[in-house]
């Protein structure tokens with residue numbers, strides 16, 4: 366299985382990067398993993414021109430930036446893990462433009478003509494946050510579930526590590542979460 370992981374944190378070695386690395390180490394023994402550190406790519410925000418909707422068989426976005434490089438990798442993958450720290454109950458501003466730009470992979474949502482270049486791939490969400498899960502992570506889970514439905518990607522769940530402080534303080538709970546994520550995405 367080919368798995369793309371997308372790290373939405375501005376910090377490569379922060380809390381989210383640490384849990385994601387544990388997941389990659391576990392899964393990387395049997396599967397092919399490629400990490401996208403979103404901070405190292407240039408992805409502009411969607412400009413809402415709708416030109417992409419004229420092309421169904423390739424990402425028809427008029428912005429020829431790094432989003433297209435990432436989409437090419439995603440289209441060739443079997444599974445995509447989106448990983449983000451919780452920023453103001455949502456995704457970071459580093460990964461949000463890429464999420465919006467998925468628009469160019471999908472058309473006909475809500476109709477019988479609904480198509481997606483990610484159709485049938487597996488996906489999961491990994492989040493780390495400083496607060497609790499309850500009453501704190503509802504928005505990001507809702508966005509992710511809506512987004513998976515929109516992209517015809519099969520969600521294997523949201524995996525959230527609450528009460529994070531520093532990467533060094535991540536212990537058994539982080540390892541257990543990464544293992545649960547590995548099981549969900551590969552089995």
Ligand SMILES: Cc1cc2nc3c(=O)[nH]c(=O)nc-3n(C[C@H](O)[C@H](O)[C@H](O)COP(=O)(O)O)c2cc1C
Pocket residue numbers: 374375376378379380381382450451452453454455493494495496497501529530
């Ligand atoms: C701008 C900003 C907004 C944040 N918003 C939230 C939040 O809404 N809820 C929460 O529990 N933690 C929030 N946090 C804490 C981070 O989600 C948490 O520290 C996370 O583990 C950082 O991951 P990273 O080290 O991978 O960047 C916020 C942190 C920052 C810097």
